[in-house]
Amino acid sequence: MTSPAASDRYPARITMYGAAWCSDCRRSKALLDRRDIDYDYVDLEAVIDGADRAKAISGRTQIPVVVFPDGTHFTEPTDAELAAKLDEAVAA
Template sequence: MAEVVIYSSAWCPYCIRAKALLDSKGVAYEEISVDGKPDVRAEMASKAGRSSVPQIWIGDRHVGGCDELHALERAGRLDELLGA
């Protein structure tokens, strides 16, 4: 299974929704909190080209945020990317 990394914030409803989808699929992921860490948020923004959370990577591919993750699921492509 591909490595999944999600930059998130504890109070972000989109982060919670994205993690719930991954959890429902039994996907292990590395969660990197940006709460109170402007340097970590800046690192994420530099890598993603966006400063909003969540920002999600599956393997080397930046898939974007919650909406993009759910769009991949609806299109039937998420499992393929995860290597499931």
């Protein structure tokens, strides 16, 4: 496994790696959309190295991988986990 690029590990804004066929990805994406969050979406079916980049960040093959500008990330977050992190980011 390769190390993630600095821009992947510390993106300028929230970045989500996912795929349309993944129900957890659709759920996390819907939460971000409902909260009107400005984020980048990396479609693992369209971006050739997207899955490799997500795995380099999380060390796992599960998706979604949601990366925050502070360098933290979630893999397969629950709605509660993702919402709490978003609330924390807004409060900071």
